[in-house]
Amino acid sequence: MNTSKYDVIIGLEIHIQSKTESKMFCSCSTNYFSKEPNINVCPVCLGLPGALPVPNKRAIELCILLGLATNCDIDNEIHFDRKHYFYPDLPKGYQISQYKKPICSDGYVDIKDENNKTYRIEIERIHQEEDVAKSTHHIEQSTGMEYSLIDYNKSGIPLIEIVTKPNITSAYQAREYANKIRQIVRYLGISDADMEKGQMRCEPNISIQEKGKWEYKDGKILAIGEYQLNPKSEVKNIGSISAVEKSILYEIERIEKELEEGKKIIQQTRGWNADKGITEFQRSKETADDYRYMPDPDIPIIEISDEDIERISEDIVELPNEKKERYLTEYSLSEYDSNVLTANKNISEYFEDIVKILSTEMDTLKAAKATSNWITGAVFSISNDNKIEINEDNIPKQS
Structure with a gap:
């Protein structure tokens, strides 16, 4: 990378499947790995009309526990929202998540950077949501016809999302941070965080800006003067901690090359192809407005007392x-x-x-x-x- 001309700005979203006996909003078992498809399902996780969600208390406690371990502020009110999008792995047409009021916010994790110096990764939010179903894509050998199968055993598994502020400055830092989060959730018994089983997923957001034309202020990247910030790309399908670093390094090189060639940078979602060692275009990246967030009317506000938070903190090892x-x-x-x-x-x-x-x-x-x-x-x-x-x-x- 041309370090004299450009700066790298990285944010990282990590999804962690919580280690609970039942799903986030129903009593179905969370044991889905290597099980017969579509046996641990009910009207709630299948999204059938009239089915009402009941929040999993233990899942919420694990989310709070992670927030405490990462130095976050904990909200005393828990609000759930509906995140709308259309895809076969989401039968309701929306995912129950959190938007404006996450359970945990403004935390941090310290890592060692490339120079063995302590560097603080700032956490914007940690919120609770539900996982979607598992899609597998196939090709019929005799006809060449493509088709997909969906296993709803995974639908509704408790999912914690950890979102950093954009203050990660290298692929190395991103890898070390992801590894540190995995260590923390394993130490606390929140999750096994096995990436091969999909229990932990990492999605970096990468942008490259010209030096001296932007600033980091209050957790946000702001343009200086009339400079137009370059859009970011998000990378999915990352299957290991080492691939976090590799995918970011590839994206840095790809974006810089496009900038040098005078091409227009677009906001997009790309997938990591581990076999080829490259990222591949998937779709234009959505914004929050595209998801049409709204409060979930079926789930009332949940009050969390300071005494509850203190009790949960006793589980920190x-x-x-x-x-x-x-x-x-x-x-x-x-x-x-x-x-x-x-x-x-x-x-x-x-x-x-x-x-x-x-x-x-x-x-x-x-x-x-x-x-x-x-x-x-x-x-x-x-x-x-x-x-x-x-x-x-x-x-x-x-x-």
Whole structure:
């Protein structure tokens, strides 16, 4: 990229499927992965006329928990809105979401940037909504006819959307932020955040502006003088954390090339093609007006007391950043070892269990270093060679 001429501006939207037993507005099971299609459905998640939604209390609590963990302000009133658009995966013709009054707002998450400096990613809002059905597209081999199938088991799954302010300045920062959010929701038990299963989805928004002709003020990008801001592009179909970075780098190069060629930049939605390593045009990007938001008349305003918020806050555990700092000071571990051991909650708990046992026979610092070397060496080697994910089911626990 021509860094002397252009600035990169990135916002990131992350969707997280909440780990609840039932769906957001009905009692149907959320267990849809690898299940027979269209068995966990009811009139509510099928959008049948006359069916009334009942909000899932636990899902709302998990949304608030994430807001507290990311330093957000929590609203004491919860409002749900209807987001209208027409697509087969949305049988009602609208999605129940939140628009003007999100549950959580004005938060932040600190990451380490490319220079290992602390950089603060600002969060505009975290709101609660419902997921849509799963569409799969096929081609009939004998005739070449294209057709689609829809599984409504996924329709109505509780979905948390986290929206940053546009203060991300590089693809690296976006990747690190997405990884940090995944760590937080896993630590808190909000979600497994498995991107291959669609439990976490990342959608970056990218724009490129000329240096010195724009400013960042009150969470918004503003033009200076008569400069016209270039539109942004949104990228979907991202299946991994690494693809967040790759797709943004591709978009930066694509947009800059169009600017240099004097082409008109249009606001659009593009899809990431992992096989080709490129983004592909899908459609012109919608605006909020296109969705015709309106308050949902079937769901009354829900009051959340300060006492409720305080009770929910008691579920906040020691998060990766705090745990890493403790490992640096309490165990004198290296920055690298502290990062590796705190990336996964199960690994960090296993590490501390072993240190506790060994500390009865040797110095705690020596026990920590020996345990760290063993886990990051032998344990990780076995895990990688056998493609075994280290989790609470295959790590022995000390009682």
